[in-house]
Amino acid sequence: MKNIPISAMIGLFFTALYFLMAIFAPLLAPYGMAEVVGDVWEPRSAEHLLGTDNIGRDLLSRMIYGGRTTIFIATAATILSFVTGSVLGFFAAVAGGWVDQLLSRFVDLIMSIPTLIFALVVLSVMPVTVPVLIIVMGLLDATRVYRLARAVAVDIEVMDYVEAARLRGEKIKWIIFREILPNALSPLVAEMGLRFIFMVLFVSTLSFLGLGVQPPEADWGGIVKENKDGIVYGIPAALLPAFAIATLAISVNLVADWVLNRTTSLKGGRG
Amino acid sequence: MSEPLVKVRNLKIGATVYPPGEKPHDIEIVHGVDFDLQPGKVLGLIGESGAGKSTIGLASMAYGRGGVKITGGEVWINGRDVLKSKLRDVRRLRGAEVTYVSQSAAASFNPAKKIMEQVIEAAVEQGKFSKKDAEARARTLFAKLGLPDPDNIGERYPHQVSGGQLQRCMTALALCPEPDLVVFDEPTTALDVTTQIEVLMAIKEAIRDTGVAALYITHDLAVVAQVSDDIMVLRHGNTVEYGSVDQIINNPQEDYTKALVSVRSIHHEEKAPTSEPVLSVRNITARYKGTNFDVLHNVNVDLHPGQTLAVVGESGSGKSTLARVITGLLPPRDGEIEFAGRKLSADLAGRSQEDLRELQMIYQMADVAMNPRQTVGTIIGRPLEFYFGMRGAEKRKRILELLDEIELGESFIDRYPAELSGGQKQRVCIARALAAKPKMIICDEVTSALDPLVADGILKLLLELQKIENVAYLFITHDLATVRAISDNIAVMYQGKVQRYGGKTEVLSPPFDDYTDLLLSSVPEMRLGWLEEVIANRKMESAGN
Numbered sequence: 001m002k003n004i005p006i007s008a009m010i011g012l013f014f015t016a017l018y019f020l021m022a023i024f025a026p027l028l029a030p031y032g033m034a035e036v037v038g039d040v041w042e043p044r045s046a047e048h049l050l051g052t053d054n055i056g057r058d059l060l061s062r063m064i065y066g067g068r069t070t071i072f073i074a075t076a077a078t079i080l081s082f083v084t085g086s087v088l089g090f091f092a093a094v095a096g097g098w099v100d101q102l103l104s105r106f107v108d109l110i111m112s113i114p115t116l117i118f119a120l121v122v123l124s125v126m127p128v129t130v131p132v133l134i135i136v137m138g139l140l141d142a143t144r145v146y147r148l149a150r151a152v153a154v155d156i157e158v159m160d161y162v163e164a165a166r167l168r169g170e171k172i173k174w175i176i177f178r179e180i181l182p183n184a185l186s187p188l189v190a191e192m193g194l195r196f197i198f199m200v201l202f203v204s205t206l207s208f209l210g211l212g213v214q215p216p217e218a219d220w221g222g223i224v225k226e227n228k229d230g231i232v233y234g235i236p237a238a239l240l241p242a243f244a245i246a247t248l249a250i251s252v253n254l255v256a257d258w259v260l261n262r263t264t265s266l267k268g269g270r271g
Numbered sequence: 272m273s274e275p276l277v278k279v280r281n282l283k284i285g286a287t288v289y290p291p292g293e294k295p296h297d298i299e300i301v302h303g304v305d306f307d308l309q310p311g312k313v314l315g316l317i318g319e320s321g322a323g324k325s326t327i328g329l330a331s332m333a334y335g336r337g338g339v340k341i342t343g344g345e346v347w348i349n350g351r352d353v354l355k356s357k358l359r360d361v362r363r364l365r366g367a368e369v370t371y372v373s374q375s376a377a378a379s380f381n382p383a384k385k386i387m388e389q390v391i392e393a394a395v396e397q398g399k400f401s402k403k404d405a406e407a408r409a410r411t412l413f414a415k416l417g418l419p420d421p422d423n424i425g426e427r428y429p430h431q432v433s434g435g436q437l438q439r440c441m442t443a444l445a446l447c448p449e450p451d452l453v454v455f456d457e458p459t460t461a462l463d464v465t466t467q468i469e470v471l472m473a474i475k476e477a478i479r480d481t482g483v484a485a486l487y488i489t490h491d492l493a494v495v496a497q498v499s500d501d502i503m504v505l506r507h508g509n510t511v512e513y514g515s516v517d518q519i520i521n522n523p524q525e526d527y528t529k530a531l532v533s534v535r536s537i538h539h540e541e542k543a544p545t546s547e548p549v550l551s552v553r554n555i556t557a558r559y560k561g562t563n564f565d566v567l568h569n570v571n572v573d574l575h576p577g578q579t580l581a582v583v584g585e586s587g588s589g590k591s592t593l594a595r596v597i598t599g600l601l602p603p604r605d606g607e608i609e610f611a612g613r614k615l616s617a618d619l620a621g622r623s624q625e626d627l628r629e630l631q632m633i634y635q636m637a638d639v640a641m642n643p644r645q646t647v648g649t650i651i652g653r654p655l656e657f658y659f660g661m662r663g664a665e666k667r668k669r670i671l672e673l674l675d676e677i678e679l680g681e682s683f684i685d686r687y688p689a690e691l692s693g694g695q696k697q698r699v700c701i702a703r704a705l706a707a708k709p710k711m712i713i714c715d716e717v718t719s720a721l722d723p724l725v726a727d728g729i730l731k732l733l734l735e736l737q738k739i740e741n742v743a744y745l746f747i748t749h750d751l752a753t754v755r756a757i758s759d760n761i762a763v764m765y766q767g768k769v770q771r772y773g774g775k776t777e778v779l780s781p782p783f784d785d786y787t788d789l790l791l792s793s794v795p796e797m798r799l800g801w802l803e804e805v806i807a808n809r810k811m812e813s814a815g816n
Binding site: 003161163170182 | 294598599600619622624627628631632634636639640641642643644645653654657703707
């Protein structure tokens with residue numbers, strides 16, 4: 001861990017900061033999440049470090065709680081999408097033939113519909129709760145992960161060591177989890193960083209459109225929605241979540257870049 | 272003696288390495304090499320992989336490839352120290368005074384341009400010839416190198432000529448600007464043995480006729496003996512021995528050179544076939560999916576317990592396809608395989624665990640035959656666990672026994688493949704195959720990616736293990752020296768058919784059919800004048816020509 005480049009250090013620091021804030025939100029937030037503690041759109045003051053929002057709740061507290069919701073949903077959806085996407089992708093690559101055709105064409109079908117529209121349609125008929133959000137986002141995003149995992153696995157699948165495992169008579173489970181997965185991990189981990197950020201943006205978009213996290217629960221997209229009218233009056237409350245999303249995105253990407261560089265070095269990432 | 276064309280003094284070359292988990296640091300890969308090269312002479316640089324031979328070759332063009340830096344010494348060409356020259360002067364040198372022929376012509380030609388364009392490019396660019404004169408010269412060179420239809424071959428694209436022809440085109444490319452020095456970097460290594468000697472002859476004649484000096488880099492001493500005047504033997508970036516061809520071949524001084532000259536010292540007496548063959552291949556005809564020609568035609572071979580059947584042939588002869596059919600990866604169109612007294616299912620899925628266990632395989636490239644994320648212990652231990660249900664201490668004990676059999680120590684058990692040398696990797700693959708206690712092992716070109724001395728060790732080990740375990744080998748190779756060393760029976764394959772089949776002595780004794788004769792006569796022999804003799808006595812042109 002000595003040779004971490006400075007950019008990755010910065011990335012790691014801010015990523016850790018955001019995650020810690022999310023985990024310890026109740027301890028850090030000065031006020032309750034939905035507590036009305038002041039006037040509408042109060043400016044910054046000693047009591048309210050970031051001012052108050054459109055109905056007089058403390059903005060800092062809402063940002064911290066909102067970050068918690070956003071990061072939690074994005075993380076859970078990313079994990080879901082990676083587990084389903086990569087397992088199915090590996091399976092398609094190893095099984096080949098009509099299994100591969102069926103899965104790949106189905107994924108093509110899903111991908112041909114714009115994700116946001118698809119999500120909006122699904123969420124408008126389903127009850128919008130956090131688990132439903134996670135499942136919808138996770139499964140829609142799994143199509144992207146599937147494509148990557150399949151492409152990576154197809155390359156690994158033709159290696160002699162996989163052939164050796166087949167000749168030994170190994171079952172598909174061993175081939176996927178013991179032969180392919182360890183070698184596919186580095187591109188997948190790097191992709192995970194990117195996908196996580198897309199998830200943050202996705203959940204924020206949904207909330208902004210009113211089909212994501214429901215009030216009074218806070219999340220970054222929701223905070224933008226609630227405070228967007230303030231922009232006309234020069235109130236910066238709506239810009240804060242945008243700033244938070246941007247910094248989180250950059251820092252996670254710095255970390256992902258480092259992982260990618262480290263694992264695709266000249267030595268073939270076997271370090 | 273006149274002033275040498277090339278004078279290299281105390282050449283030192285370094286590189287920066289990036290070991291995982293450590294700080295990058297500089298290492299020296301060539302430690303002070305000296306040599307002279309007179310105009311019109313050929314110096315052979317020979318050594319194992321990692322000896323620094325290619326690096327030295329490129330350094331004579333003042334070039335270091337992929338992070339390699341020339342750290343000290345002098346390289347004088349035509350009375351100028353090129354290492355001290357300005358980049359502009361060096362650029363005028365490259366492609367005009369010094370040219371380069373690389374190992375893989377197929378990878379070096381631009382597939383989107385015609386051969387002629389590429390052959391004359393350097394000569395025209397450097398202002399040596401006008402386009403018209405350069406083309407005329409190229410045609411003369413094509414003719415001199417024995418290329419068919421020399422007037423028009425330049426109008427073809429690289430994929431429209433064979434590998435051997437392309438390698439000769441690259442030689443024409445190097446000779447086109449009338450250089451003083453050509454660096455040949457393993458120019459025939461990627462070619463089949465029968466094609467190799469024609470290219471070799473063409474190169475030799477071209478060098479002689481144009482009076483150019485050459486550095487000839489190879490790992491094959493027998494090849495270099497045919498074309499060079501002097502030989503320099505390199506090892507780990509040091510000169511081991513430097514002398515005339517005659518002296519190096521007939522009177523080597525250093526132990527390492529002696530070992531190189533006498534390599535393949537293995538003697539193996541042919542064994543008579545025992546009663547029942549362990550493997551019988553009956554009338555196998557096979558083709559790949561989506562193609563409409565048979566890669567194998569009616570192949571019949573037998574392999575007896577504890578013996579070795581060598582399947583020999585050039586690339587494209589179908590020998591690896593035969594292995595795929597036997598392992599069940601490619602179900603044949605016709606014919607059947609009998610193994611250990613029972614009929615084998617054509618398809619891998621239809622075979623029992625017993626079938627799979629008793630038929631193991633060792634691959635050509637040990638690097639990719641082992642999962643880079645598994646330790647040696649896991650790699651060898653998995654068959655034990657899978658076939659015999661071994662666990663814990665019992666498994667570990669057996670792994671250590673196997674490591675001992677392949678002459679590696681206990682400390683290897685926790686290493687990853689990346690931490691092993693080429694020979695050690697291949698040994699681990701052998702142990703993995705043996706762990707299954709097989710009746711038969713298919714060895715697919717297992718030594719062709721290894722340096723000669725290492726390959727020799729692997730062959731000795733295989734023979735040793737055969738005696739102990741009574742395992743049969745189906746040995747696929749293009750290398751007749753290997754065949755001579757280890758086989759009991761030989762099948763010579765040519766264009767998907769078994770051309771000649773029988774006991775070793777029978778197959779290797781005259782009268783020969785034309786193809787076997789071509790194949791046998793093409794194996795470079797370590798004596799002077801062999802090349803000319805062979806060319807004079809040939810009955811048949813090679814397929815790759």
